[in-house]
Amino acid sequence: MAYRFLTSRVVPSSNRLSRRSLFIATLCLSFTYLCYSLLFCSDAIMQSEGDEPHRCLLLHSAAATKKLLQKSSSYYCTPPGEPRGVRELSPSAGAGARRPGGGGGSGGGGSAAARNQSRSSASSGAPDRRSNSSAAGAGAAKFGNKKLPNAIIVGVKKGGTRAVLEFIRIHPDVRAVGTEPHFFDRNYDRGFDWYRGLMPRTLDSQITMEKTPSYFVTREAPRRISSMSRNTKLIVVVRNPVTRAISDYTQTLSKKPDIPTFEVLAFKNKSLGLVDTSWNAIRIGMYILHLENWLQYFPLSQIHFVSGEMLITDPAGELARVQDFLGLKRIVTDKHFYFNKTKGFPCLKKPESSSLPRCLGKSKGRTHVQIDQEVIEKLREFYRPYNIKFYEMVGHDFRWD
Secondary structure (H helix, E strand, O other): OHHHHHHHHHOOOOOHHHHHHHHHHHHHHHHHHHHHHHHHHHHHHOOOHHHHHHHHHHHHHOHHHHHHHHHOOOOOOOOOOOOOOOOOOOHHHOOOOEOOOOOEOOOOOOOHHHHHHHHHHHHHOOOOOOOOHHHHHHHHOOOOEEOOOOEEEEEOOOOOHHHHHHHHOOOOOEEEOOOOOOOOOOOHHHOHHHHHHHOOEEOOOOEEEEEOHHHHHOOOHHHHHHHHOOOOEEEEEEOOHHHHHHHHHHHHHHHOOOOOOHHHHHEEEOOOOEEOOOOHHHHOOOHHHHHHHHOOOOOHHHEEEEEHHHHHHOHHHHHHHHHHHOOOOOOOOHHHEEEEOOOOEEEEOOOOOOOOOEOOOOOOOOOOOOOOHHHHHHHHHHHHHHHHHHHHHHOOOOOOO
16 A cells, blocks of 8 residues: 555656656665664663673764763773673662672762772772772771781790780781791791791781791791891890790790799709700700801891890880881880789780770780799809800890899
8 A cells, every 4th residue: 555655646657667666765765764773772772791892882983872872871881901790880770789799889989980090099009998888898908918028026935026026016017927827947848838828918018027936946947037038137035044944934834734843954963053955945045056047147137136124114115126127117106005013014005996905915924933042043154154145246235144
């Protein structure tokens, strides 16, 4: 009917060939119009992820659809080079909409400015600060990289190493392992990758630290640490060797109540004053012997000595020198400490995030075993020549005599 109507009105009935050609041409134009209509509307109905780059290219290449693209917020075209699965959801999805695998976004999260800021942070390595506080807290632990330590507290046992670690780690530029890794004395065969895995994540501006006080008396430790890095900074917390030995014995006695008395372990022959240097509690305090081993691999300028006695009476002063040695700004000061009379040593004042002051554990500040004064005097005589050589070597008199 349409064919008869068109051909009867436009072309004389005598010319059937012309009428037929006109109908075909009209039909082709109609079909062409229909194709273009479907082509421009295809983005509204095509949801295939694989066709998305083609749709974006088509829309951008058609000048007539620029306004449509600018007004539409129903989808986001992934730019070349950007990973899939990071598309912004439309504002219609709500303020609480989340990216696939990402954190919560705010109402304006789909804007171009927000996308640019997110990409800028990712390319510069800066943390992505999101409005969701729980997501930010979980992501904070992932910032930075695990690195081998820049500084190690290598000794000595019962000298005050735990106090130094706890005090210095409140500095914002220091991240430290809480437990003792014992890598360079017991776990060296596990390899540096295992050791690095124990470290906390740190930013480039932060120092990674650990403490294992048995390193100082381990023969192989200096060489092994040197093989890791000759630039490693070393901290040694020393204490009057007689007091240190008694503290060492007190700790052992709390774990093994049936061990011999201090006097029996300390002397080969008490009447002759022959000290048993094979007993570890005695040998650790012969600081000069251990230091000579370290100086074969590290210059004295890379070793800092902390006074265990001054750490109790002037913690801020000792920590100031530690911060200087590590090249840190003096942030840990006397405002961070108070003296705990019950324990007999300083504690950290209450941090803003806690309701309680921060003191060392119950194992710190034990009452020492009572030792006969004659035994103490004999040990002082024994240590005196070792102490004098140690003072001369490090250029500091610790006044233990």
